[in-house]
Amino acid sequence: MSTLPLLSRRGLSGMMLAALSARATAAQAGDDPLPSWRDGERKRAILDFLAATTTEGDAGFVPPGDRLAVFDNDGTLWVEQPMYTQLAFALDRVHALAPQHPEWQTQEPFRSVLAHDREGLSRAGTRGLVEIVKATHAGMSPDEFHVIVEDWLRQARHPRFGRPYTELIYQPMLEVLALFRARGFRTCICSGGTAEFMRPWTERVYGIPPGNVVGTTFQMSFENGRLLRLPEMDLINDGPGKPVGMSRFLGGLPQAAFGNSDGDYEMLQVVTAGPGRRLGMIVHHDDALREYAYDRQSHFGRLDRALNDAARRGWHLISMADDWSNVFPA
Amino acid sequence: MSTLPLLSRRGLSGMMLAALSARATAAQAGDDPLPSWRDGERKRAILDFLAATTTEGDAGFVPPGDRLAVFDNDGTLWVEQPMYTQLAFALDRVHALAPQHPEWQTQEPFRSVLAHDREGLSRAGTRGLVEIVKATHAGMSPDEFHVIVEDWLRQARHPRFGRPYTELIYQPMLEVLALFRARGFRTCICSGGTAEFMRPWTERVYGIPPGNVVGTTFQMSFENGRLLRLPEMDLINDGPGKPVGMSRFLGGLPQAAFGNSDGDYEMLQVVTAGPGRRLGMIVHHDDALREYAYDRQSHFGRLDRALNDAARRGWHLISMADDWSNVFPA
Numbered sequence: 154m155s156t157l158p159l160l161s162r163r164g165l166s167g168m169m170l171a172a173l174s175a176r177a178t179a180a181q182a183g184d185d186p187l188p189s190w191r192d193g194e195r196k197r198a199i200l201d202f203l204a205a206t207t208t209e210g211d212a213g214f215v216p217p218g219d220r221l222a223v224f225d226n227d228g229t230l231w232v233e234q235p236m237y238t239q240l241a242f243a244l245d246r247v248h249a250l251a252p253q254h255p256e257w258q259t260q261e262p263f264r265s266v267l268a269h270d271r272e273g274l275s276r277a278g279t280r281g282l283v284e285i286v287k288a289t290h291a292g293m294s295p296d297e298f299h300v301i302v303e304d305w306l307r308q309a310r311h312p313r314f315g316r317p318y319t320e321l322i323y324q325p326m327l328e329v330l331a332l333f334r335a336r337g338f339r340t341c342i343c344s345g346g347t348a349e350f351m352r353p354w355t356e357r358v359y360g361i362p363p364g365n366v367v368g369t370t371f372q373m374s375f376e377n378g379r380l381l382r383l384p385e386m387d388l389i390n391d392g393p394g395k396p397v398g399m400s401r402f403l404g405g406l407p408q409a410a411f412g413n414s415d416g417d418y419e420m421l422q423v424v425t426a427g428p429g430r431r432l433g434m435i436v437h438h439d440d441a442l443r444e445y446a447y448d449r450q451s452h453f454g455r456l457d458r459a460l461n462d463a464a465r466r467g468w469h470l471i472s473m474a475d476d477w478s479n480v481f482p483a
Numbered sequence: 484m485s486t487l488p489l490l491s492r493r494g495l496s497g498m499m500l501a502a503l504s505a506r507a508t509a510a511q512a513g514d515d516p517l518p519s520w521r522d523g524e525r526k527r528a529i530l531d532f533l534a535a536t537t538t539e540g541d542a543g544f545v546p547p548g549d550r551l552a553v554f555d556n557d558g559t560l561w562v563e564q565p566m567y568t569q570l571a572f573a574l575d576r577v578h579a580l581a582p583q584h585p586e587w588q589t590q591e592p593f594r595s596v597l598a599h600d601r602e603g604l605s606r607a608g609t610r611g612l613v614e615i616v617k618a619t620h621a622g623m624s625p626d627e628f629h630v631i632v633e634d635w636l637r638q639a640r641h642p643r644f645g646r647p648y649t650e651l652i653y654q655p656m657l658e659v660l661a662l663f664r665a666r667g668f669r670t671c672i673c674s675g676g677t678a679e680f681m682r683p684w685t686e687r688v689y690g691i692p693p694g695n696v697v698g699t700t701f702q703m704s705f706e707n708g709r710l711l712r713l714p715e716m717d718l719i720n721d722g723p724g725k726p727v728g729m730s731r732f733l734g735g736l737p738q739a740a741f742g743n744s745d746g747d748y749e750m751l752q753v754v755t756a757g758p759g760r761r762l763g764m765i766v767h768h769d770d771a772l773r774e775y776a777y778d779r780q781s782h783f784g785r786l787d788r789a790l791n792d793a794a795r796r797g798w799h800l801i802s803m804a805d806d807w808s809n810v811f812p813a
Binding site for chain 2: 218231266295339348350356362365366370373374375376378380387393394395396397400401402403404405419422423426473
């Protein structure tokens with residue numbers, strides 16, 4: 154027997170009112186599409202941009218089919234300290250492949266990697282890093298590389314946070330991605346990382362399908378019915394390469410760009426130089442407590458020139474410490 | 484005064500029945516998603532493939548987000564005789580640019596183009612064609628090139644049909660594109676033509692947005708805030724370049740591929756070699772009356788090796804003469 158008949162009419166409507174009112178409060182919280190963003194200039198800039206570009210009759214209106222927003226990955230959507238995740242992957246791959254390469258025991262930069270010699274690795278410089286990337290990212294089919302990346306991501310843990318790298322993504326940016334998509338924008342990645350390191354997991358993690366991921370690409374051959382990744386880069390999708398990558402892969406320029414480093418300068422420049430309403434935003438890592446604090450002096454994700462020019466070019470600086478109430482998903 | 488009251492009850496219901504019956508016939512015709520395809524093996528192959536890949540529980544089922552189909556452009560979606568449309572564009576551009584290049588009056592292959600000397604142009608061969616493409620497709624921004632292409636397409640007419648090139652598209656293939664999209668497939672172009680020659684108009688003409696167009700690409704630079712098309716090719720998206728282009732641009736391999744020439748061989752090969760249900764189809768131009776008849780001996784769109792191997796590889800040969808009740812849109 155239900156307890157309902159035991160309640161007085163007044164009691165019942167009182168409970169219903171209370172329930173309705175609780176629901177309304179939840180609905181109000183749910184109405185904030187960016188709950189991890191503190192109220193302020195940056196949150197307002199995003200919401201104003203979306204209102205302008207999606208309101209018919211507004212001078213900034215963009216037809217749904219043309220709405221496009223790009224996001225850098227390292228340091229904009231996920232953590233890039235103490236080193237780029239893809240570099241951590243490459244170094245681990247050197248260890249994994251070492252048994253097949255006895256010559257690496259004496260050959261730089263591999264010797265330094267195997268000996269955990271950070272000084273030696275530093276001396277090898279960019280040229281050394283390119284050697285490492287070539288040796289670890291080529292010589293297999295795209296499908297085989299896909300499996301290698303997925304296997305590594307499953308077991309690898311971030312040295313400070315102890316979590317899988319794909320959990321060290323920024324909750325406020327997930328909300329931005331979802332909101333842009335809800336407003337009819339195609340959300341794309343435009344990253345200096347290689348496209349095929351990101352494509353296996355971006356849909357699961359960010360809701361961005363592989364075809365919307367622009368990154369550095371490798372040469373490939375097709376022989377005997379098989380695609381083979383070659384140890385030569387094609388496009389280096391960083392700095393001035395980003396406008397080239399966007400034009401080549403996306404078939405049009407976005408109206409909004411989110412980045413965090415000087416490698417995003419030209420992407421922000423070309424996006425915000427376009428006609429109509431534009432949005433350029435830079436994630437400024439000023440939160441040593443919850444994540445990291447770095448800019449002009451950092452080896453990874455250096456932010457110097459873009460920091461100097463942000464105000465002049467109308468790019469919004471997002472303060473991770475002040476603007477974000479959460480950093481990572483719970 | 485309406486004539487209706489003048490009709491007897493019987494007369495009126497007779498008219499209504501006739502009207503209803505006409506409607507039913509129209510609805511039956513409307514139910515055929517491929518009305519320009521004659522019933523037969525090829526039409527059935529398309530419908531069977533779509534049924535298998537979109538029916539949950541079927542061994543060939545493909546989740547909606549993974550459904551991908553590629554289409555060659557020249558000779559598969561639009562006419563490629565008496566020469567590739569992009570070559571007609573390039574030759575017209577040589578004439579348009581000649582006043583700025585007095586040296587072209589004596590310099591091959593440009594001299595032959597300006598003198599309408601087809602023999603001379605033939606002698607210049609592929610190397611000559613590449614020179615012409617470089618000279619006419621580079622030295623401007625992607626936006627400027629976009630405008631040049633659109634302007635040309637507006638005024639250019641096909642020498643035999645006297646219609647704009649963008650009207651010389653195959654009605655049966657438009658129906659295939661629409662049907663694949665209605666079944667949740669992303670429809671993409673994978674063409675030997677350059678991506679930026681197609682992107683300005685593929686959405687309007689085929690319903691394929693620029694981001695879904697894979698083609699031959701040019702090198703580009705970004706300097707002084709401006710993208711510049713350079714006279715060097717990047718990827719030649721033809722033959723063995725097509726699997727590379729699909730992997731690089733689409734981020735995954737399609738389940739279905741439509742082509743018409745040996746340049747599509749490797750695309751068909753890699754698509755139909757994949758696991759699960761696959762579809763490979765070749766448009767065979769055997770209709771001199773309504774379009775053109777050509778295969779093994781043709782300069783443009785040669786179909787020889789793929790014609791030899793089609794049966795062995797399970798690729799369906801579409802007979803334009805027999806399988807298509809219409810060729811061009813009305």
